[in-house]
Amino acid sequence: MMIKKKLQVETIIITSKANSFLNINEILKYRDLIFLLVARDFKVFYKQTILGPFWYILQPLLNSAVFTVIFGKIASMPTDEIPPFIFYMSGTILWSYFSSSMMSISQVFTSNKDLFSKVYFPRLAVPIANVIINYLQFFIQFVILILFIIYFYFNGSSFSLDIKLLLIPLLLIQLSMISIGFGCLFASITYKYKDLALLLGFGMQLWMFVSPVIYPMSMISDKYIYFYILNPVSSVIENFRYVLFSNSDFNLGLTLLSLFFSIVIFIFGLYIFNKVEKSFMDTI
Amino acid sequence: MTSVIEIKSLSKEYQLGIIGRDTFYRDFQSLIAKILKKDDPNSPLSGIISNGNSNKFLALNKINLDVKKGDIVGIIGKNGAGKSTLLKILSRITSPTEGSIKITGKIASLLEVGTGFHGELTGRENIFLNGAINGMSVSSVEKQLDNIVKFSGILMQHIDTPVKRYSSGMIVKLGFSIAAFLDYDILICDEVLAVGDQEFQNKAINKVKEINSNSNRTVLFVSHNMDSILKLCTKVVIINNGMIVHQGSTKKMVDKYTNSRSYFKNYYENRWSNNSPQTDSIKLISISSKNNIGEKLKDFDITDEILIDVEFQILKNDKNFCTNLHFYRNNNFFFQTFDESIDVDWENQQSKNIGRYKQTCKIPPYTFDVGHVDINILIFNPPGDIDSSNQIMEPKGSTGALSLEIIESKRINHARGNYPFAWAKDSLTRPICKWITKLEDEK
Known part of the structure; x- marks a missing residue:
């Protein structure tokens, strides 16, 4: 048998300084690991539950139903002429994508410390796998949303689904950048200060209420609009609804600002994560 | 022979946990104090301790080591000597405080067998996952799959059963077998050859020998078992108190280590x-x-x-x-x-x-x-x-x-007891002296 000669010999230099920032080559080398981590999480989730992936469907349906009753029927909040159930469902599935990726990424050090203490691989593989498994969840929920839209269409509501739908992956990428950025930042803090992890669950809830998940941006008076500009998630949700329902005008300024904040937080989160990942084992 | 691992004046310092800086509040307090240029309320009694180094601990102290291609180097030393710290730095789990290491070639570290095994996944799925964790692609695991399963001694019909149904012996055998067929130039392992029954241990040691002689791969091996060190290693390094105290041929070093009581300190x-x-x-x-x-x-x-x-x-x-x-x-x-x-x-x-x-x-x-x-x-x-x-x-x-x-005593009588903050600097002796305190003037 012929032995293939390796042309390239890997050289690793280990010093006290942090690794070069965001080594994409290295992450690509571990793409099989990312794929297998996603497969593992999916299989384990599937094996340990009775309903399996049906949970992905049940959760937004229940949420939307509750919101429809409380905010739509009881509080009579406006939904930009969109059927309330569809409105809440669109907000909920996007928000639950964001919050579940945030939560899992922010615990990456604490929940993987047994693995991280025994073997080296680019730690960022785990957050990336988390984002991908949540894409899967989102995809299933999105299909359900489309089915509901079709159902409502045949029951007299008017929808105009068009070519804009192709922009949804871009919105998801932006939302993943925000969740990786904030998630990595929180992971780098909570591995050391475990008490902040408690704050995060509570904080996510508050964050949902200050994002246009259960109400449209059009409801916000100009006085508070600056506050929404600072929250990059609000533009993603608004644009998601715009793409689906064309319910309001596209706000280019808000979108660009939100994009800018998303990139800043993404880079900042990765930078901190990169600094922490080298020596967090000494503290955890 | 070319060097594949060059370690240059490598040090690793750990902070001794006198003060538990584990809440954000305390760190924040210290930060504010620093900004206001006040005394840090959480510093270890700055007034009493004159030198601030007392709560640092050097796990490795300026280590220099050259490992040549094809060597099987045994690392021995008593518990706490710094062996595992060295392996952790080599496998990039933690980083050094000072110094550098240059590694030429692909490195696989085996600090534990079956890292990342998930009980719900089948043996086959775990082989792929564990291989990927160690940097192997799915296609290269695919090629070795039959060899891995055969070496582990697990029957083919069991390989699609979740590993939670496996005996603990089967799990470690499978874990080692994956590692044995990984594609690497340098293998770092910590006591893992002591897995499974005697028969499997011999098989494992022979496998490592075979890997070494067939493809001239380098192995770094920590063990307390002098038998396996003698069977396997071509060179031995003795570590004590974070320093390399001796290195040389296997037989000589093992004799030195077992005869010298100073390495077996702390025995009653x-x-x-x-x-x-x-x-x-x-x-x-x-x-x-x-x-x-x-x-x-x-x-x-x-x-x-x-x-x-x-x-x-x-x-x-x-x-x-x-x-x-x-x-x-x-x-x-x-x-x-x-x-x-x-x-x-x-x-x-x-x-x-x-x-x-x-x-x-x-x-x-x-x-x-x-x-x-x-x-x-x-x-x-x-x-x-x-x-x-x-x-x-x-x-x-x-x-x-x-x-x-x-x-230090948990009892309060003339000892630290549950005193919550940093304690005075360690001295040589702490005799009980007779103290008399009197109120002399009520003003």
């Missing part, structure tokens, strides 16, 4: 069998430590009385012998004690009868402050024979015939 008993220190008229048998209820210990609470037993055999009834214990801390001689023979006038010393003797030296509580204590023993003929061939001194240096560890 040092009993000499055939190489006991002796002269024509006396032979030292053992030295050991226990507490006042007779439990043999090496760790003593600072409030404990420490009993040192010395056993010796008088071979000739011609002299008296006096035992003299020397106490060292950090290689500094800090006090000594003599047995009751020196209470007798030098002219009236009686020679000891032939037989086996046991002496007990009671060291009062609080004699030593917290820390490590090395004890050397000197047995001489009062009034002090100049001729050293008539006396026993063990050992010759300051490494200790016996070592103790004095630990």
Whole structure:
């Protein structure tokens, strides 16, 4: 048998300084690991539950139903002429994508410390796998949303689904950048200060209420609009609804600002994560 | 031969956990204090401790090591010597404080077998996952799959069963088998060859040998098992207190390590069998430590009385012998004690009868402050024979015939108790002194 000669010999230099920032080559080398981590999480989730992936469907349906009753029927909040159930469902599935990726990424050090203490691989593989498994969840929920839209269409509501739908992956990428950025930042803090992890669950809830998940941006008076500009998630949700329902005008300024904040937080989160990942084992 | 691992003055420093900086609030407090240029409320008693280094610990101290291609290097040393820290830095789990390592070639580290195994996944799924965790692609695991399963001895019909149904032996065998077929140039392993039954262990050692000789791969191997070190290694490095103290050929180093008691410090008993220190008229048998209820210990609470037993055999009834214990801390001689023979006038010393003797030296509580204590023993003929061939001194240096560890007490009497903040700097001794406090003037 012929032995293939390796042309390239890997050289690793280990010093006290942090690794070069965001080594994409290295992450690509571990793409099989990312794929297998996603497969593992999916299989384990599937094996340990009775309903399996049906949970992905049940959760937004229940949420939307509750919101429809409380905010739509009881509080009579406006939904930009969109059927309330569809409105809440669109907000909920996007928000639950964001919050579940945030939560899992922010615990990456604490929940993987047994693995991280025994073997080296680019730690960022785990957050990336988390984002991908949540894409899967989102995809299933999105299909359900489309089915509901079709159902409502045949029951007299008017929808105009068009070519804009192709922009949804871009919105998801932006939302993943925000969740990786904030998630990595929180992971780098909570591995050391475990008490902040408690704050995060509570904080996510508050964050949902200050994002246009259960109400449209059009409801916000100009006085508070600056506050929404600072929250990059609000533009993603608004644009998601715009793409689906064309319910309001596209706000280019808000979108660009939100994009800018998303990139800043993404880079900042990765930078901190990169600094922490080298020596967090000494503290955890 | 080219070097594949070059370690240059590598150090790793750990912060000793005196102050638990684990809440955001405390760090924030310290940060605010720093900004306002006030004393840090969480610093370890800045007024009392003059040098701030007292709560740092060097797990590795300027290590230099060159590993050549194709070597199988064994790393030995007692617990806490720094072996695992070195492996952790080499496998990039933690980073060094100073110094650098240059590694040429693909490195696989095996600090544990079956890292990342998930009980719900099948054996086959875990093989792929574990391979990927160690940097192997799915396609290269695919090629080795049959070899892995065959080597592990797991029946093909079991490979699609979740590993939670496997016996623990099957899991470690499978874990090792994956590692054995990984594609790497350098393998780092920590005690993992001691997995499974005797038969599998031999198989594992032969496999590593085979990997090494067939493809000239390099292996770094930590073990406490001198048998496997002797079977496998071409070179051995002895680590002690974070430093490489010796390196050389396997046989020589293993002999050195097993014969030198200083590497086995912290044992409550040092009993000499055939190489006991002796002269024509006396032979030292053992030295050991226990507490006042007779439990043999090496760790003593600072409030404990420490009993040192010395056993010796008088071979000739011609002299008296006096035992003299020397106490060292950090290689500094800090006090000594003599047995009751020196209470007798030098002219009236009686020679000891032939037989086996046991002496007990009671060291009062609080004699030593917290820390490590090395004890050397000197047995001489009062009034002090100049001729050293008539006396026993063990050992010759300051490494200790016996070592103790004095630990802080949880009791409150004259000790730290549950005092919540940093405690005063460790000193040599902390004797109980009589203190009298009186109120002199009520103003």
